[in-house]
Amino acid sequence: MKRALAAVTLLALTLPTLASAQSEPAEEESKFDPAHEWELQTWGPELKIGPIDMSLNKAVAYLLLGTVVSILIGIVLMRVKAGRDPNRRQALGETIYEVAQVQVAEQGLPTRAIGRWFPYVATLMIFIWTINMIGFIPLPLSDERWEIGGVEIPTLAIFAATSTLSVTLALAFMTFVFTHVEGIRENGAVKYFKSWIPDVPKVMLPLIVPLEILGQFMRLISLSIRLYANMLAGHILILTFIGLIFVLESLVISVLAIPAATIFYLFEVVIVVSIQAYIFAALSAIYIGSAIEPDH
Secondary structure: OHHHHHHHHHHHHHHHHHHHHHHOOHHHHOOOOHHHHHOOOOEOOOOEEOOEEOOEOHHHHHHHHHHHHHHHHHHHHHOOOOOOOOOHHHHHHHHHHHHHHHHHHHHHOOHHHHHHHHHHHHHHHHHHHHHHHHOOOOEOOOOOEEEEOOEEEEOOEOOOHHHOHHHHHHHHHHHHHHHHHHHHHHHOHHHHHHOOOOOOOHHHHHHHHHHHHHHHHHHHHHHHHHHHHHHHHHHHHHHHHHHHHHHHOOOOOHHHHHHHHHHHHHHHHHHHHHHHHHHHHHHHHHHHHHHHOOOO
16 A cells, blocks of 8 residues: 555656656756746637736636535535434544634634634635645646647646635635625724724824734735745745756656655645645634724
8 A cells, every 4th residue: 555655646746747848849858947837828718807817727727626626525525414324424524624613713703703704714724725735636737738649638737726826815815805894894994993003102103003004914915925835835846856857867866856756745735735724714714803803
């Protein structure tokens, strides 16, 4: 079993880069740059609504796939008929639900707000975990193509939609908007915005008020950058270690590169994927909870 797991991990790491290397001319291999993976190319015709680009690319494709898989996880694991003896599927579903409720919602939200905002923070946790995990599975959703029997097909690749800043910024912006909308709804606009101003001497207000307002916007940046940077760094490290084999054209370097890439791959899949999903959902709950009860 351990040998099979090691073989699958090695295949997952080498296939995307190997396919990409075979699809490029020999002179381009020496110009290997992992950053090229984040140059999103439009699939099909461009679709723009004013300044907003709605065109399909691989980041959008991964988001759509992540949405479908997240829905399936909810349906398969959470919809269980009452009265049946618990099985592994039900136990896994209850574990996910318990983490979302006890470790995320109840830790950050006031009791009266859990019913309203638990679905949002739980969905955030499951969705981010799903698209993070899908990002480490080699899938034919690449901008690169290779030809088999005269037919061009996408190469296998690993790519996390959350390693794109626009995706994490959009997720963080939802939490940012919901936080202030809920704060105003619960407390009224005057009381809510007044809660941003600490009890300090009036002479310090011109300095403190801008800092407090800036702090609110820093939440938006911290949420998005934390998730983006962690996922981006993990993928770049993996692609860099594997890419060294083709750049240096040496099998000797593979003795070090493949184990190093495997270690980073397993670290990302086992630890980082879940931690980042949990942190994003937990901070979202805390921010919304602090807006509902600003005095706490």
